[in-house]
Amino acid sequence: MKTSIALKLLMPLVAIAMILAACATPTPVVQTVVVEKTVPVQQTVQVEKKVIETQIVEKVVQVTPTPGPNPEAVIQGVEQGCELNMWTFWLSPTFDDYIKSTIARFEETYPGVTVKWEDHQATFQDDLRNAFAAGNAPDVINLSVSEGWVSDYATKGLLLPLDDKVPQNVKDLYFPGLWKEQLVNGVNYQFPWYQGINVELVNKQLYDKTGLKIEDFPKTVDGLPGLCKTIKQKTGTLCDVRLTVNDLLAQMIYEGGAKVISDDGKTFTFDSPEAVAWLQMYVDMVKDGTLDKTVLVTDQDRVGLDLFTSGKAAFYQTGPNLIREVRANNPGLYGYLAAVPAPVGKSGVLGKGLMSLSVKNDTKCPNASIALAQFFTNPKNMLDFSKLVAVYPSTPASYDDPFFSAAPVAIEDSAKPIAKDIISKYADIVPTIPKKADVNQIVLDAVQQALFSNVPAQKALTDAVAKANALINQ
Amino acid sequence: MNQIQNANVHNTTALRHTLETILWYVVLCLIALVTVFPFVWVISTSFKGPTDVIYSVPPQLIPQNPTFANYIRVWNQLPMGNFFLNSILVTVSTVVFNVLFTALAAYPFAKMKFPGRDVIFYLLLATFIVPPQLTYIPSFVLAVNVFHYYDTIFALIFPSLATVFNIFLLRQAFRTVPDDLIDAGRIDGASEFRIWWSILLPVVRPALATVAIITFVAQWNDFFWPSLMLHTRTNMTLQVGLANLQGMFTSDSRGVAAGVVMAIIPILIIFVLLQKQFVRGLTGAVKG
């Protein structure tokens, strides 16, 4: 009978399912502990006291204190009965408590609004794109400014423009350079959240073999090829350098100082001499065999971090907040860690923002969503976050806290004293790029041709410019 | 004299036999090595403690500080239990209903004459060569706008409830059933459904097993479509969860290894238990 085979297939499966269901949610066992305490018996001595009771008639005036406005509730007109969805990027499980308690405080501040939180990691982009396609994207989304995601989604009309929906006094809470990040057609689409300061993490064990001193670490990007050659010669390891493959033009601008598009936004110019020089730098490094090619073109920052964490690379550029990953996965390396300021590109701009919170355009509760995004990015909550991990607030007010003037203790804190200065100088110098995803794909193909296929950098970029121009002028 | 000669010949033949047998075992073991070595490596990595080196020249196969910590870490950080549960639910429901529906459909094609039979059959056969990925874009739109089962396991079950391949296989199986059995049933006045249920199905049991197994394996291993449909982590099936695991623990090869082992072991156990049926079922898959 068909049933016996089905049964044989089903039984072990059902058994496994039951076992797993039982194991899946471990319920905490609450134990009542009985503590024995010895209480000294006090002897009460009765003292007769003559108390002349004076009848004081108090006129008690009932004063019901009106709850003053919650200082954190700065957004008006928040819709009632909203259930908001919020996605964060790679914050779980380390920061579960922080996120959950902040959400709890938000729900107290704005009663009538509840928040459902999800954290997504390596597949964040795919999940988000599919969610938008399916029409159930989250209301508040944690987007990476440094990877160019805000302008990606804003150019597709998927994000809510914030300039005219947020009161000026709230806008003034943030560093001006950060509020104006990743503008699309002059409009801002994000609340700046936690910022990072790029440092170069150095593996002293490997680095010392080169004979160079830590202070000699290149201050500008064009010092890297020479350093990588020395590293390869003296230590045999490869350089851990990454191209932001989802936002190549931005990297071209910051590192190479190139102008990628004409001012009227109609012609691409990323085959200029500066752009070619920038690409040629990487081509030369690949030719010299000093780069790890998998890291060079990966779209996951963690892959580059992984190479460094496993002790295979002499340095890696990242934020101090990811030092915790090094500590967790390779405690031995943590003892040999040094941090130096990251090299500056030809543009001279120190960097751009890291993370932001945006609101989706077709949210059913725009004010509530704005309130949630603003709440997480307000000075108090960002200060609390900074105390947990080496990230930095996007609000000047947070830096007044003594936490930031305290002397740095561990290597993670090394950037703390200079953080405010650096972050106030962050600026977004990348112009709006039409059809950004497709143009980026064209540039990515061209860059790979130059890097791996012996196509001269100039030719690769010029062909790409032609293709990109054809695309946007269709 | 002859007896001694015969004995000698016997001995040498017996010796040659033993050598041959040993040789065959060696060959079989070598092939087995090739087959399972990547797994052995991953299992070894999953038990390595933080001080055990993963990459070294020469490679270190046996961990010096074996630990279960990697398994515990992955279990706590990823809802592996949910992954399994979802995979089991999806696969079992798909297999049960798919075999049911395709067995139902195969009967008329095999044993009945009715108008439109050949047209429909060849039309179905034609769809067999359609690449499944082609159907994903419209199915995506259907899942979101029409059936509203995006991000649920129903999105995985419904499209797989009938496959042309299974109909074809079962039709072949039904055709081998002698007509006399069916005619006998009809003379007795049984309804077609009863004939199907009580007479035909028991006879083609091996083919049903084959179809069940093929469908089981295909559905268990399906990745592309589930990855499009499922985005909440607790709704993911095992394959999608595994891909997520690789992303989540990129900096943690031990964790990735532990996750992979956890994913493979249960299906291996089931396979070992049902091994005879698997093999018998598969070998019955292609008979002309």
Add this chain to the structure above:
Amino acid sequence: MFKKRFLTPYLFLTPALIIIAIFIIYPIVAVIYYSFTDFSIVTPPEWVGLRNFQQLVNDPVFWQALLHSFIYLLVTPVLIILCIILAIIVNRKLPGIHIFRAIYYIPVISGSIAVGICWRLMFDTNGLLNSILLSLGIIVEPIQWLAEPAYTLPIAMLLTIWMGLGYYMMVFLAGLQNIPEELYDAALIDGCNNWQKHWHISVPGLRPQITFIVVISSLAAIEVFNEIYILYGPLGGVLNSGVTMVFYLWRQAFRLQHAGYASAVAIVLLVITLAFSIGNIRYLERGSEAA
């Protein structure tokens, strides 16, 4: 009588037909329609006529994808040869042979994702393969296997072959067990050695299985996606060296949001698989008639 001749058969067919109509027939029609539109799933389709197909012709990455899908077909003959040999080897009555057969089947049921991750850990620049080669002195410097354009497809194909060994071996095993012993005995009497025995009897006897596997395996090769995705991620290999037709379809539809263009790719894929399968079946059927 009408009921019996018309209604009953269709009642039996209905559940399966409904599912197939909704999830296979409708999508085919829909994709044909989408291929003539500009469509991003989020926005409704907009008719553009043949523009997608014109773009396809001029798209070098599309042609690369086509080429790669055809190169991938090489796994089929390799699989067939290897699996026939394997089946012959395990077709013995040695004690414990069942255990070996089961072991060879493990990669099949483990799933392409789990196996792909194992493979990736091995071929990583700091992975097992490099450490073995280095310790044996065969290479001096670790090779970046997963970043060499020339190795992209071969590594993925190796993975496919490795995963398919057990599966197809079982199919051939069944076929071998169907070949009557007398044929082999007759061959032995005629003085054939082992090699000739298999070439003249086993292989022709396995014709139905070979046909079956050629059709299935070649379809799977043209439609490959999982292996590329798990080994090389969304990039699809350096220089698009791992981009196959289906991978390109996925990238256009779900990464770049060009579902209309992706549908055009899908139509081309459909035409190819159609031509291929018909060609395969015709060729092999003709062969069996001659035999």
